[in-house]
Structures are given as C-alpha cells and as structure tokens.
Amino acid sequence: MPGSRNNFKNSHQPAPEIVINDLSYHYPGSTQKVLQDIRLTINKGTVLGLIGPNGAGKTTLISLLTGILKHTNGTMTLGGYSLPQFTKQAKRLIGYIPQDYAFYPNLTAVENLQFFAGVQGITSAKRQLRIEYCLEFCQLQKVLQQKVAEFSGGLKRRLNIAIGLLNDPEILFFDEPTVSIDPQSRAFILQQIKVLQSQGKTIIYTSHYMEEVEQLCDYLAIIDQGTILKQGTLQSLQQEQQQQLIIVFKKTIDEYSLKHLKTRFKFSIHQTQLVFHNVANMAIYNQIIEQVQKMNLPITSIFYGKHNLEQIFLDLTSKKLRD
Numbered sequence: 001m002p003g004s005r006n007n008f009k010n011s012h013q014p015a016p017e018i019v020i021n022d023l024s025y026h027y028p029g030s031t032q033k034v035l036q037d038i039r040l041t042i043n044k045g046t047v048l049g050l051i052g053p054n055g056a057g058k059t060t061l062i063s064l065l066t067g068i069l070k071h072t073n074g075t076m077t078l079g080g081y082s083l084p085q086f087t088k089q090a091k092r093l094i095g096y097i098p099q100d101y102a103f104y105p106n107l108t109a110v111e112n113l114q115f116f117a118g119v120q121g122i123t124s125a126k127r128q129l130r131i132e133y134c135l136e137f138c139q140l141q142k143v144l145q146q147k148v149a150e151f152s153g154g155l156k157r158r159l160n161i162a163i164g165l166l167n168d169p170e171i172l173f174f175d176e177p178t179v180s181i182d183p184q185s186r187a188f189i190l191q192q193i194k195v196l197q198s199q200g201k202t203i204i205y206t207s208h209y210m211e212e213v214e215q216l217c218d219y220l221a222i223i224d225q226g227t228i229l230k231q232g233t234l235q236s237l238q239q240e241q242q243q244q245l246i247i248v249f250k251k252t253i254d255e256y257s258l259k260h261l262k263t264r265f266k267f268s269i270h271q272t273q274l275v276f277h278n279v280a281n282m283a284i285y286n287q288i289i290e291q292v293q294k295m296n297l298p299i300t301s302i303f304y305g306k307h308n309l310e311q312i313f314l315d316l317t318s319k320k321l322r323d
Contacts, residue, residue, distance in 0.1 A: 062204070099175045107148060
C-alpha cells in the first residue's frame with residue numbers, strides 16, 4: 001500500500017528506525033561527492049552519536065534524512081517510509097533541533113510554541129496539551145510570558161528543544177544542542193535526552209564534545225570526507241585499539257632523554273606528555289616505567305589502557321586543523 005510502513009513485529013530484533021544503503025550525494029551544479037557510499041542502520045530506541053570534523057558531511061546527511069535535501073543515489077528508509085517518495089509521511093515522525101536558534105526573539109516563549117504548533121499542523125484539540133507538556137519538559141513555565149530576546153543561552157537552547165518536541169516525534173535529531181551554555185543547562189539537556197530515550201524515542205545526536213557522546217550514545221558513527229570511517233559501540237571501537245601508556249611530566253622532556261627513550265620504545269610527544277603505543281602487556285609497561293624512573297624524570301600522572309573516544313576520533317580523522 002503506498003505510504004504504508006513496513007511491519008517489523010515478527011522480528012526478534014528491535015525494528016530498524018533508519019536504514020541507509022549505498023547513499024551518495026553531490027550538490028546540484030557540482031560533481032564532487034560530499035557523501036560516498038553511506039551504509040548505516042539505526043534501531044528504534046537507539047541514541048546514535050554522529051561525529052566528525054567540520055565539513056565531514058554530518059549536516060548534509062541530516063538534511064537528507066529530514067527531507068531538507070532530496071537524494072538520488074542509494075536508498076533510505078525512515079520509520080519504515082522510503083525516502084524521498086514518502087517524505088511527507090516521514091516528516092510527521094521527525095523532530096529536528098538545529099544548532100542555530102529556530103524561533104522568533106521578539107515573541108514570548110509561549111507565543112513561539114503556539115506559532116510553531118500551527119506551522120507543524122498540530123490540531124487545535126491537541127495543541128494546548130502539547131505546549132503545556134513541552135514547557136514542563138524543558139522547564140520553561142516560569143518564563144513562558146517573557147520575550148525570548150531576554151533569555152539566557154541555556155533558556156534559548158531549551159526553547160529550541162521544546163519546539164522540536166511539539167509534534168511528539170518518534171525520531172529526534174539533535175545538532176550541537178549544548179553549544180555555548182553553562183554546565184547546569186548542559187547537564188539538564190543531557191538528562192532530558194536520556195528521558196526521551198526511555199520513552200522509546202530514537203535519537204541522532206551530533207556534538208564536538210566527546211564526553212557528551214560517550215555519556216549519551218549507544219552506537220557511534222564517525223564520518224569524515226563524506227565517508228563513514230568506523231561505526232559500532234564505544235566498546236567495539238576500543239577493542240580494535242591497542243593498549244597505550246600515557247605519562248604526563250611536570251615539564252618538557254629534554255632532547256637527551258627523548259633520544260635515549262627512542263632507542264628502546266615507540267612513542268609520540270604531546271607537550272609534556274609521552275604516549276607509548278602498543279603497550280601490549282605489563283612486562284612492557286614495567287620496562288618503560290623503570291627506564292623513566294632511572295632517568296629521574298619528574299612524573300605528574302600515568303594512564304594505561306584503551307583509547308577514549310576523543311583519541312579514537314583523532315586517530316581516524318587526523319589531528320590536522322579543519323576550517
């Protein structure tokens with residue numbers, strides 16, 4: 001039946017909420033592909049961390065999934081609807097919280113919510129209930145009659161989220177929702193995203209704050225130059241990494257000591273840190289520590305273990321600055 005959604009009820013696995021196969025894209029008038037052979041499956045109730053440097057293709061991918069752009073190569077289904085054929089139906093399932101503020105600053109919080117509820121086609125019977133729910137969920141009741149231009153950064157971010165929740169979406173796209181806000185507002189937003197997940201929502205989350213992604217996300221996709229370099233859980237990505245030893249010193253190590261260490265061990269230098277790679281067992285660990293102690297190099301701290309997400313990300317995308 002045209003527009004009907006696929007039936008996943010007989011599957012023992014969670015229903016795939018988003019399925020992307022062999023997706024490529026280039027902007028009209030350009031032959032350069034900004035996305036290349038993207039394959040990604042996101043199950044219902046998952047929080048996906050979509051991370052990549054500036055210009056990696058994150059915004060283009062989200063624009064395709066939300067119907068802002070229309071794709072021609074590859075296939076995408078969202079909530080069971082094939083895109084772009086059933087974009088209108090799929091859009092009813094989506095809530096999009098952009099990085100930029102998407103409201104009118106000269107209106108009050110409640111006026112913005114009333115306006116966008118109308119734009120989204122929410123019926124008058126449901127409109128007030130949805131507005132009240134979103135105000136409470138984002139804790140905006142005390143400022144509902146205040147002009148948004150007077151809001152702090154944290155209040156503006158919370159209003160952005162409230163507008164994105166008006167249509168009670170099944171699938172939510174959060175694009176850098178904690179940029180330039182105080183720690184209390186950030187903690188509140190992250191907490192509420194977890195609440196949304198507990199309600200069965202599927203969430204696609206982009207951020208440059210790797211600690212946020214580690215805290216929130218069940219599944220990760222690292223994208224760069226239009227290609228997904230790695231995807232999986234944080235644990236699965238870490239299992240691909242070798243153990244490393246990081247020693248932080250009180251001051252920069254002199255050239256003589258560095259030269260002596262290089263005759264025995266492989267490491268990289270980051271200011272006052274030495275990062276020893278592929279430290280596969282405690283015997284190698286002990287050899288390094290023993291040698292450092294013999295050289296009387298003042299140590300501040302030691303870390304031994306797997307890479308964290310930020311280190312994995314930099315290893316995959318390189319440390320070169322992106323404009």
